[in-house]
Amino acid sequence: MKSPRAFxxxxxxxxxxxxxxxxxxxxAKPQRGFTLLMSVxxxxxxxxxxxxxxxxxxxxxxxxxxxxxxxxxxxAADTGVECALWADTxxxxxxxxxxxxxITCGTAPSLLTRVQNGTDYVSTFTFTxxxxxxxxxxxxxxxxxxxKRTVIESFGHNTCxxxxxxxxxxxxxxxx
Numbered sequence: 001m002k003s004p005r006a007f008x009x010x011x012x013x014x015x016x017x018x019x020x021x022x023x024x025x026x027x028a029k030p031q032r033g034f035t036l037l038m039s040v041x042x043x044x045x046x047x048x049x050x051x052x053x054x055x056x057x058x059x060x061x062x063x064x065x066x067x068x069x070x071x072x073x074x075x076a077a078d079t080g081v082e083c084a085l086w087a088d089t090x091x092x093x094x095x096x097x098x099x100x101x102x103i104t105c106g107t108a109p110s111l112l113t114r115v116q117n118g119t120d121y122v123s124t125f126t127f128t129x130x131x132x133x134x135x136x137x138x139x140x141x142x143x144x145x146x147x148k149r150t151v152i153e154s155f156g157h158n159t160c161x162x163x164x165x166x167x168x169x170x171x172x173x174x175x176x
Contacts, residue, residue, distance in 0.1 A: 066166075066168075069158040069159075069166060069168050070158070070168050070170060072134075072136055072156075072158040072168075073136065073156045073157055073158040073168040073169060073170040074156060074170040074172075075136070075156065076129050076136035076137070076138050076156030076157060076158070076170075077138065077154045077155060077156030077170045077171055077172045078154070078156070078172060079105070079106075079129050079136075079138060079154075079156070080105070080127075080138035080139070080140040080154030080155070080156060080172075081140075081152055081154045081172050081174050083103070083105035083106075083127070083138075083140070084140050084142055084152045084154065084174075085152065085174070087103045087105075088142070088150065088152075091103075093112065093123070094121070094123045094142045094144050094150065095144075096121050096144070100112055103125050103127075105125070105127040105129075105138075106127040106128050106129045106130075106138075107127075107128065107129075107131065108127070108128070110125040110126055110127040111125060111126075112124075112125045113125070117143075119145060119146075120143050120144065120145045121143070121144050121145075122141060122142070122143050123141070123142045123143075123144075124139070124140065124141050124142075125140050126138065126139050126140070127140075128160060135159070135160050136156060136157060136158055136159065136160070137156075137157045137159070137160040138154060138155070138156050138157070139154070139155040139157075140152065140153070140154045140155075141153045141154075141155075149175070149176075150175070150176055151173065151174070151175045152173070152174040152175075153171060153172075153173050154171065154172050154173075154174075155169055155170075155171045156169065156170050156171070156172075157169050
């Protein structure tokens with residue numbers, strides 16, 4: 001069987017004669033298009049592999065973004081605890097007889113509300129830490145049952161937008 005192409009080396013001639021021998025042994029004619037089939041198969045496997053790598057990488061980006069936002073919420077909660085501790089130790093702001101109605105945490109004064117719940121006095125305030133789109137909101141609740149026991153609960157949010165589906169809340173409780 002003669003090949004329509006010109007040979008460039010002896011290895012090409014040996015390969016062509018081996019193929020001719022195999023085709024005669026099995027009683028088949030040489031099939032053209034096998035290379036096309038193989039290239040389509042390899043391309044589809046590589047495309048599927050590339051798609052899976054992209055899918056995995058995009059999920060990793062989302063996961064790392066959620067971790068970063070969680071840290072922002074935690075740091076906001078920590079800021080709330082520090083502010084409440086400062087106000088309690090410096091200003092005695094959460095005493096039952098305290099005349100304070102505002103606490104300055106973050107960038108602006110926050111309204112301090114007090115409610116008596118049985119024998120406990122619960123003081124709450126809210127403030128914003130940061131500015132613009134990167135602002136975090138903090139809600140702080142200070143419960144004082146008697147002068148010997150105070151509980152500070154600080155709830156930090158990574159964003160002040162309540163409707164944001166990626167809004168996270170982290171809380172810290174300090175008892176002393």
